[in-house]
Amino acid sequence: xxxxxxxxxxxxxxxxxxxxxxxxxxxxxxxxxxxxxxxxxxxxxxxxxxxxxxxxxxxxxxxxxxxxxxxxxxxxxxxxxxxxxxxxxxxxxxxxxxxxxxxxxxxxxxxxxxxxxxxxxxxxxxxxxxxxxxxxxxxxxxxxxxxxxxxxxxxxxxxxxxxxxxxxxxxxxxxxxxxxxxxxxxxxxxxxxxxxxxxxxxxxxxxxxxxxxxxxxxxxxxxxxxxxxxxxxxxxxxxxxxxxxxxxxxxxxxxxxxxxxxxxxxxxxxxxxxxxxxxxxxxxxxxxxxxxxxxxxxxxxxxxxxxxxxxxxxxxxxxxxxxxxxxxxxxxxxxxxxxxxxxxxxxxxxxxxxxxxxxxxxxxxxxxxxxxxxxxxxxxxxxxxxxxxxxxxxxxxxxxxxxxxxxxxxx
Amino acid sequence: xxxxxxxxxxxxxxxxxxxxxxxxxxxxxxxxxxxxxxxxxxxxxxxxxxxxxxxxxxxxxxxxxxxxxxxxxxxxxxxxxxxxxxxxxxxxxxxxxxxxxxxxxxxxxxxxxxxxxxxxxxxxxxxxxxxxxxxxxxxxxxxxxxxxxxxxxxxxxxxxxxxxxxxxxxxxx
Numbered sequence: 126x127x128x129x130x131x132x133x134x135x136x137x138x139x140x141x142x143x144x145x146x147x148x149x150x151x152x153x154x155x156x157x158x159x160x161x162x163x164x165x166x167x168x169x170x171x172x173x174x175x176x177x178x179x180x181x182x183x184x185x186x187x188x189x190x191x192x193x194x195x196x197x198x199x200x201x202x203x204x205x206x207x208x209x210x211x212x213x214x215x216x217x218x219x220x221x222x223x224x225x226x227x228x229x230x231x232x233x234x235x236x237x238x239x240x241x242x243x244x245x246x247x248x249x250x251x252x253x254x255x256x257x258x259x260x261x262x263x264x265x266x267x268x269x270x271x272x273x274x275x276x277x278x279x280x281x282x283x284x285x286x287x288x289x290x291x292x293x294x295x296x297x298x299x300x301x302x303x304x305x306x307x308x309x310x311x312x313x314x315x316x317x318x319x320x321x322x323x324x325x326x327x328x329x330x331x332x333x334x335x336x337x338x339x340x341x342x343x344x345x346x347x348x349x350x351x352x353x354x355x356x357x358x359x360x361x362x363x364x365x366x367x368x369x370x371x372x373x374x375x376x377x378x379x380x381x382x383x384x385x386x387x388x389x390x391x392x393x394x395x396x397x398x399x400x401x402x403x404x405x406x407x408x409x410x411x412x413x414x415x416x417x418x419x420x421x422x423x424x425x426x427x428x429x430x431x432x433x434x435x436x437x438x439x440x441x442x443x444x445x446x447x448x449x450x451x452x453x454x455x456x457x458x459x460x461x462x463x464x465x466x467x468x469x470x471x472x473x474x475x476x477x478x479x480x481x482x483x484x485x486x487x488x489x490x491x492x493x494x495x496x497x498x499x500x501x502x503x504x505x506x507x508x509x510x511x512x513x514x515x516x517x518x519x520x521x522x523x524x525x526x527x528x529x530x531x532x533x534x535x536x
Numbered sequence: 537x538x539x540x541x542x543x544x545x546x547x548x549x550x551x552x553x554x555x556x557x558x559x560x561x562x563x564x565x566x567x568x569x570x571x572x573x574x575x576x577x578x579x580x581x582x583x584x585x586x587x588x589x590x591x592x593x594x595x596x597x598x599x600x601x602x603x604x605x606x607x608x609x610x611x612x613x614x615x616x617x618x619x620x621x622x623x624x625x626x627x628x629x630x631x632x633x634x635x636x637x638x639x640x641x642x643x644x645x646x647x648x649x650x651x652x653x654x655x656x657x658x659x660x661x662x663x664x665x666x667x668x669x670x671x672x673x674x675x676x677x678x679x680x681x682x683x684x685x686x687x688x689x690x691x692x693x694x695x696x697x698x699x700x701x702x703x704x705x706x707x708x709x
Binding site: 179183186187 | 594595648666699
């Protein structure tokens with residue numbers, strides 16, 4: 126372990142100016158022990174910083190998400206910054222990055238600029254160390270090879286009747302006017318092609334060395350299914366924190382029994398380099414937009430998102446690999462047997478991979494649209510349209526969700 | 537904070553265990569689901585078992601029966617259930633660790649993320665150990681009941697604080 130270097134530190138200007146305010150708010154919530162630890166942490170006491178972090182972490186995990194008092198997220202982020210500062214000053218750069226990632230994932234927005242700056246600086250040190258130890262990498266390593274998929278084989282694993290009825294229409298270089306008139310206003314799905322050529326991601330993300338360099342030591346939340354073909358609806362589902370490098374190793378390890386899925390995660394708020402590789406599609410600004418979220422969906426072949434609908438407009442951009450998507454119209458409801466429990470009433474009870482004809486007779490006669498979404502294509506899913514998604518290969522996708530603002534003429 | 541009560545009936549009767557919590561959580565009312573219960577609800581899988589003691593932490597609950605068995609349910613991220621895995625349990629799980637074989641549990645207590653049990657003459661701890669709260673001489677978490685070394689005294693009462701443990705023992709001399 127290197128000697129402590131007090132000349133090179135992580136600066137935290139926002140914490141320095143906001144700490145007083147933040148601690149006052151935390152005191153109001155009864156966080157006396159936290160405040161006492163935090164004060165000691167501010168002067169470099171790493172044990173105190175860790176204790177403060179543990180306390181804030183407990184507050185974040187003591188109830189359902191909506192019951193968490195928001196100030197504890199800031200408290201968690203602040204404690205993480207103190208812990209990261211200690212790691213950094215001791216030359217423990219990877220540890221610092223890990224702690225800062227936890228804060229980026231679980232913290233709120235008050236201290237974001239400090240976190241982003243800190244993780245950037247710590248990653249520079251990590252990369253400098255890597256470079257000096259390993260030198261630069263020369264051999265090209267692809268995330269996935271580009272062999273075409275065998276449609277006959279694919280149809281065997283897809284739900285019955287896939288790709289045999291209505292395929293989603295593909296349109297190339299669609300103008301905003303045509304998109305608005307033909308799809309946005311009437312709620313009609315479409316595949317938009319020739320819209321991603323200017324994304325750096327299309328060339329960079331299939332390069333394992335690139336992914337390792339910009340994100341390898343970053344920590345991300347992933348889902349694990351303990352049973353084949355299962356999903357978040359079953360009990361054998363676990364969330365885990367992995368480094369991006371560990372995650373890439375898992376999804377490449379040809380272990381179809383346990384798909385590990387980086388799903389619905391705002392990765393691009395967390396990792397700036399990856400944010401710079403994508404471009405928010407112009408179509409997302411139709412409707413006087415309120416951009417709701419940009420999420421990463423990275424995983425191996427065989428990940429399944431079960432049939433459900435969302436209230437927002439959605440564009441699913443396929444960067445690497447291929448996905449099968451099935452769509453049922455928004456007008457359908459009982460025919461798709463939604464769960465009655467309020468938190469799941471946007472999700473169908475039907476497992477399309479294993480339809481029980483006795484339990485769910487009506488779904489067999491319903492018409493749907495589907496497609497294989499290819500690299501470079503974007504699928505527009507109108508609000509409330511039911512969708513089921515299965516990855517056919519290693520797949521890196523990005524989703525853009527937005528709502529039309531109420532004052533817009535097109536809403 | 538958790539509010540927990542248990543009702544002690546006549547010792548010859550069947551104990552009913554009522555747990556109530558005003559804290560929404562992934563909680564673990566031992567009902568086989570993760571829905572909140574806002575009034576005391578009987579943990580029916582323990583009917584027929586006389587429950588002598590119960591204790592709860594941030595996410596878990598431990599019960600001890602008249603026969604000296606230990607049951608655990610709830611969150612298990614730090615091994616605080618003592619089942620040997622990190623899997624949560626939504627129904628009371630009888631602990632069958634080799635260390636507890638032939639041991640008769642008498643007193644139970646829980647901290648935020650750890651558990652402690654006194655049997656006849658021994659103390660066992662398991663769960664989160666970042667601050668050495670398991671009393672085992674290190675800071676490594678344990679996911680099975682682990683005996684705390686005690687020289688020349690008999691453990692009488694154990695009380696867990698949030699991140700620490702207190703043991704009252706009677707010296708043998």
